[in-house]
Amino acid sequence: MANRTDFCYALLKGRILDGTYGPGHRLVLDQLGRExxxxxxxxxxxxxxLEAEGWVEIIPNVGARVATFDAGEWARTMRLLARLEGLATALAATELTAAELADARRMNTEMTEALADFDPMRLSKLNRQFHTLIFHRAPDxxxxxxxxxxxxxxDVIRRSAFTHAPGRAVESVTEHAALLDLIEAGADFDLIETAARRHKLNTLEAVTRHAEAMGTALA
Amino acid sequence: MANRTDFCYALLKGRILDGTYGPGHRLVLDQLGRExxxxxxxxxxxxxxLEAEGWVEIIPNVGARVATFDAGEWARTMRLLARLEGLATALAATELTAAELADARRMNTEMTEALADFDPMRLSKLNRQFHTLIFHRAPDxxxxxxxxxxxxxxDVIRRSAFTHAPGRAVESVTEHAALLDLIEAGADFDLIETAARRHKLNTLEAVTRHAEAMGTALA
DNA sequence: GAGCAGGAAATCGCACACGATATGATGTGG
DNA sequence: CCACATCATATCGTGTGCGATTTCCTGCTC
Structure with a gap:
């Protein structure tokens, strides 16, 4: 622990991300201090x-509470993420080593297993790992x-709004493989960017369609 | 002034944005406090x-200094901005009222005047106003x-790295007009997004080409 | 003269204490 | 019974003070 501020930050953020402090939870200074x-x-x-990062809302003279996301926030985040990740993936493409690409392939294979085991938790984790591995190589x-x-x-939003579309995971794994093929083949920047963006938008659209079919407004 | 923290934040950010505190400037707590x-x-x-927002770097037990951006940061920011603003512009398209579009047209006309007057400062301000007016209507x-x-x-980066491409401003005004035409015509989402993204990327590429011609590395 | 130990100066990090503010409970007039 | 002023309580906001850490200077040793 370099300093207490960092410690507090890590503790709070950890608890917000893991759901201990759910949306709307009040963060009382004195209480945290005493504990x-x-x-x-x-x-x-x-x-x-945390406020600047959007995890907490602070009202002057009243206090702080964990940010709460409305129903549309998942869709808006995915919409944004599609663009950001499209760019990052294309940027990362030429930076990825053969070993890293092999890792990515392995993760994608594991996803197939998780899919067969009906393990959505593991699936979700692997999906994030897969994309994180790739976009972390973007030189930006x-x-x-x-x-x-x-x-x-x-991740936080997903806890409150159950976002899901049947059958989408299978397509997702296929698209991952196709994306890796493009990268390994040294495909054009725009081609990779479009594929990565499309991949996320496909999930967004699948979930939106499914939610509508279930009669749940999403946006 | 609701509270002093907000006051300090506004003061610091203002001085960073207007260049009073340039990149690398040390922000000493005691000194600010005494003043x-x-x-x-x-x-x-x-x-x-400010640290969370990327304006300041804090080193534990040493102090804070205004963030300094390397030569490539302008290009990276434009690259990112192209994607973000492409999305936001397309989202805003259906939200903009006739009056707002008229305002935007007026600003673009003013840009032509500023161009004729060789007033790059005013040109730059108008350009930001133009785009800000539009993307602020995005429902996100x-x-x-x-x-x-x-x-x-x-804006901050521009102060240290003089980014410029001769002739680009003329094209820019034309592209603005075309973008407004698309919006008024109720063009397709993707079409508007692509046009807005392309507009920013054109500037980025023009400046990059010009910098290379001048022998200045930009990235 | 290079390297290292020791110490001074500058500055940060944080606990404590108390005034300021918001909120909800209580009481009063209509 | 409702509207509104009053007050109690909880909690925030921040000035002060001091211990902790880093940095840099000095001087000793080899």
């Missing part, structure tokens, strides 16, 4: 940072940070 | 927020915040 024997100041500072630190943030946001 | 009769705590909190708060941040980042 941890850390004064309110590091807590307060960590909350400022800022873009990577944005992507990490949006992915985390998706 | 303003505000204790270090609000300063420190405002810096946490988070996306708008990201865009505002990236545009500000551009």
């Amino acid at each position: 941890t024997k850390i004064s309110t100041i590091p807590w307060r500072e960590s909350m400022r940072r 630190r800022h873009l990577i940070d944005l992507l990490d943030n949006e992915w985390s946001r998706l | 303003t009769k505000i204790s270090t705590i609000p300063w420190r909190e405002s810096m946490r927020r 708060r988070h996306l708008i915040d990201l865009l505002d941040n990236e545009w500000s980042r551009l």
Whole structure:
């Protein structure tokens, strides 16, 4: 622990991401301070940072609470992520080593297994790992940070809004394979960007269609 | 002034954006505190927020300094902005009223005047206003915040790296008009997104080409 | 003169204390 | 019974003070 502010930040963010502090949960400074024997100041500072990142809302003189996302936020995040990840994937394409691509292929194979085992939790984790492995090689630190943030946001939203489309996972694995083929073949930048964007948009559209069929408004 | 933290945040950010505190400028807590009769705590909190937004770098136990962007940051930001603004413009298209579109047209006309007057400052301001007017109508708060941040980042970077391409402004005005035509004609979402993205990428490519011709590495 | 130990100065990090503010409960007039 | 002023309580906001850490300077050793 370099300093307490970082410790508080990590603790809060961890608890928001893992659901311990759900949407709307009040974060009371004194309370956190008493529980941890850390004064309110590091807590307060960590909350400022979380606020700027969009995880917490602070109302002056009233307090902080964990951000709550409305029903449309999942769709909006996916829509944005499609563009960001399209770009990052195309940028990463020429940076990925053969070993990394092999890793990605392995993950995709594991996804097939998880699919056969009806293990959606594992599937979701692998999916994120797969894409994270790729876009983390994009030579653009800022873009990577944005992507990490949006992915985390998706995870939190998913807990409250059950987003799912039957059969989509199978297609997804196929699209992953096709994407890797493009990258290995040294395909054109725009081609890879479009494929990666399309991949995310396909999920978004599948889920939207399914939600509509179930009579649930999503946006 | 609701509270001092917000005041400090606004002051710091303003001075970073207007260049008073240039890249690398050290932000010493005690010093700011003494100058303003505000204790270090609000300063420190405002810096946490600025750090999360990417304007300031804080090194534990050492201090904060205004972020410095390397030569490639302008290009990376434009590259990202192209995608974000493409999306936002397409989203905004159906939201824009006739009055707002008329405003946008007027701004574009003013740009022609500024162009004739060789007034690059005014040109740049109008250009940002033009795009801001449009993308602020996108029904996605988070996306708008990201865009505002990236545009500000551009402004700061521009101060250190003089980015320019002769003749590009003329084309830009033409492309603006074409973009407005598409929007008014109720063109397809993808068409507008592509046009808006292309518009930004054209600037990026023009500047890159010009920089290369001048022998200046940009990326 | 290079390298390292020791110490001074600058600055950060954080606890504590108390004033300021918001919110909800209580009471009063109509 | 409702509207509104009053007050109690919870919680935030921030000034002050001091210990902790880093940095840099100095001087000793070889």
